[in-house]
Amino acid sequence: MFPFTYTRATSVHEAIEAGERGGRYIAGGTTLVDLMRETVERPRALVDIVGLPLSDVSATPRGGLRIGALARMADVAADPVVRQTYPAVAQALELSASAQLRNMATIGGNVMQRPRCAYFRDVSAPCNRREPGSGCSALEGYNRTHAILGTSEHCVATHPSDLAVVLTALEATVHMVGPEGRRATPIGQFLLQPGDTPDREQDLRPGELIVALEIPPLPRPLRSGYLKVRDRESYEFALTSVAVALHIRGGVIHTAKVAAGGVGTIPWKLPAVEQHLVGRRPSPDLWAQAAERAADGARPLVHNGFKTELLRRTVERQLRIVGGRS
Amino acid sequence: MSTDVQEPELQPEEGRPSPLSRRTFIAATGTATGVAVAAGVTGSGTRPVSATEDVASELADGTTSQVSFLLNGRRQSLVVDNRASLLDLLRERLDLTGTKKGCDAGACGACTVHVDGRRVNACLTFAARLDGAQVTTIEGLAPDGDLHPLQRAFIEQDALQCGFCTPGQIMSGVACIREGHTESPEEIREWMSGNICRCGCYVKIVRAVDHVATGGR
């Protein structure tokens, strides 16, 4: 690990100033410390933001949810308002990492976490995210856990967050504060597909700090849930995962929000699935027909062809789980 | 999740922030120049420091920090290299070797300790961040000469073979019981999944946690 200076920010203003001067924010540290030890990350100045008053979780006036960026994953998962209004959020968090890591890690850091691609973590391997222009080792290498959607010839790594899949399905907004003031962006635009610049992972400008994530209100009653499929039952990243939220009234689906994880370079919204559901009556056939559209546009690599069918089946099963109860 | 971890390289600090990584730089300038520049940087006063060395004189350059925290009920005030993890500090400097290093990457739970009453991974915790915190390790779980009920349960249930994961399992288990995630063996398994046991003692570990959670019934 390379040496670095360490300061604790005592206000948002102070943090942004330090960030603008090139300081790197550290929240829970569960991504950053790990990658610094591997020398993948080499910040020279760490700015500790964990003491800032940005950890409130609250219902918004019209029934949405605002989660402070520095709220810990464990605390958000246990929050009664979260569990009651958006169970999918609590489920995704409790299916992430471990109890220890969730006690440390924050919501902002979770959305900001970096790829788990083994070549990205190995500084001796070419990797365009780590060293632009050096090449992508995963394209010709072992790519079983990599993405089938949103890939480019420059990078095929998945976005590893579970929570971000739910936030993408529910069309959450990322609230930021920076040297130029406040700004808000839909999460679907905040997280960037690799394209020609895989090293640019988020729409976050120098010095900008995520202050909160906000889920907009959705019509009630709302059923939501998160399903994660992985190589072992716990403490593992997703091979595929699906977040579903359905508003069913008078026997008809009026609102459907669906996104998938483990398959895209960013959490993958599934508009074709959503559109097929809206205006129709829940039935096993409907779940199957909608799920058929889940992998549209997928481009499997040598070792991850199984994800195409696994994704369809994960979507179908989760639609049945969330929508099947009457 | 990657569990194969390399030894961290200790390298001299580069002189100034540079958009080029060290490797790109050496490749771009030829080995001879690269080495000359690296040597120049080393000669200019920065040097690789062992992550746990006590170097008060280095406070001045900002890469060390003064911290004061409660460790197993006793105050510790010391200067730490900013790179030092709580895990290395405990094991290498404070002689508390009960906390184990498995993966050094958050992936095994062997290093589990309590910070302000919550179970965390000491390997991913920079010691410099602990100013004002309360830390409990396996050594501080019970008063001297005594055993915590979960320690006793591990012995009674024979919940270990090599014992390497055991301190982490016990620290995690104590927190798991306190959090109340012990309604069923399945729930215990899920909430203890952050602690890997290479010897595969899971059945008995769950039994020991369950035993204490249910008041020894």
Ligand SMILES: Cc1cc2nc3c(=O)[nH]c(=O)nc-3n(C[C@H](O)[C@H](O)[C@H](O)COP(=O)(O)OP(=O)(O)OC[C@H]3O[C@@H](n4cnc5c(N)ncnc54)[C@H](O)[C@@H]3O)c2cc1C
């Ligand atoms: C073994 C292991 C298993 C895991 N399994 C899972 C899993 O199954 N599912 C899952 O979703 N995640 C998993 N994770 C990832 C974990 O959830 C993330 O590491 C964690 O959420 C990151 O949050 P943090 O607060 O620790 O971030 P940090 O490590 O502190 O920061 C991460 C990055 O975000 C930046 N940052 C942090 N906060 C802000 C902010 N407010 N504004 C701007 N920038 C910010 C930092 O500068 C840094 O670049 C796992 C991690 C490990 C080590």
Ligand code: SF4
């Ligand atoms: S997939 Fe992306 S992160 Fe992995 S080696 Fe290729 S460029 Fe790097």
Ligand code: FES
């Ligand atoms: S040593 Fe493995 S989690 Fe810390």
Ligand code: FES
């Ligand atoms: S007892 Fe050997 S690793 Fe758990």
